[in-house]
Amino acid sequence: MSHIKLxxxxxxxxxxxxxxxxxxxDPGELINVLHKTQETFGYLPAEVQEVVAAELNVSVAKVYGVVTFYSFFTMIPKGKHPISICTGTACYVRGAEKVLDEFKRILNVKVGETTPDGKFSLNCLRCVGACGLAPVVLIGEKVYGRVSPDGVKDIIKEYEEQ
Structure with a gap:
C-alpha cells in the first residue's frame, strides 16, 4: 500500500x-488526546500522530503503538457507513468469517479499507456483547443479529441509496 503524504x-x-x-x-493523557483528535478529524493518519508526538514530547513510535493497539483508533478515513463484523468466539463459531468474506466480496475491499466512493469501510471487532444474536454485524450504531452470508446483499442495499 503506497502512503500518500497528507x-x-x-x-x-x-x-x-x-x-x-x-x-x-501531558504524555499520560495520550489516549485521551488521541480520542479527542480522532473525534475531530475522523481518523489518525501518521501526519496527525507526528504532531501529537511532538506536542506531548513522546516518540512517534509510542503514539503509533497506541493507535495500532486499540481497535477504536483508525488510521484510515471511515466510510459514511462503517461496517464492523464481530469476530468474537460466539460469532466466529456461528459463521462470522463467512459473513465477513461476503462483505469483502460484494464491496471488493479488504478489512481496514474503505470503498473508493467513501460509502463503506470494513472492520472486525472483538465482542459487542450481543453473543445471543451471533453472528453480529454493526453498521454505524445499528446492530444486525444472526446475519447469514445470504443476508449481506440486503444489508448493503439498505445503505446504498443513502
Whole structure:
C-alpha cells in the first residue's frame, strides 16, 4: 500500500496543538488526546500522530503503538457507513468469517479499507456483547443479529441509496 503524504493545513495543526494543550501536553493523557483528535478529524493518519508526538514530547513510535493497539483508533478515513463484523468466539463459531468474506466480496475491499466512493469501510471487532444474536454485524450504531452470508446483499442495499 503506497502512503500518500497528507499535507496538514496550518489550522489543522493548530487544532491538534489546541487539543494537546487542553490536556496540558501531558504524555499520560495520550489516549485521551488521541480520542479527542480522532473525534475531530475522523481518523489518525501518521501526519496527525507526528504532531501529537511532538506536542506531548513522546516518540512517534509510542503514539503509533497506541493507535495500532486499540481497535477504536483508525488510521484510515471511515466510510459514511462503517461496517464492523464481530469476530468474537460466539460469532466466529456461528459463521462470522463467512459473513465477513461476503462483505469483502460484494464491496471488493479488504478489512481496514474503505470503498473508493467513501460509502463503506470494513472492520472486525472483538465482542459487542450481543453473543445471543451471533453472528453480529454493526453498521454505524445499528446492530444486525444472526446475519447469514445470504443476508449481506440486503444489508448493503439498505445503505446504498443513502
Amino acid at each position: 499535507e496538514l493545513k496550518p489550522e489543522q495543526v493548530a487544532k491538534i496543538k489546541e487539543i494537546c494543550k487542553s490536556f496540558n501536553n
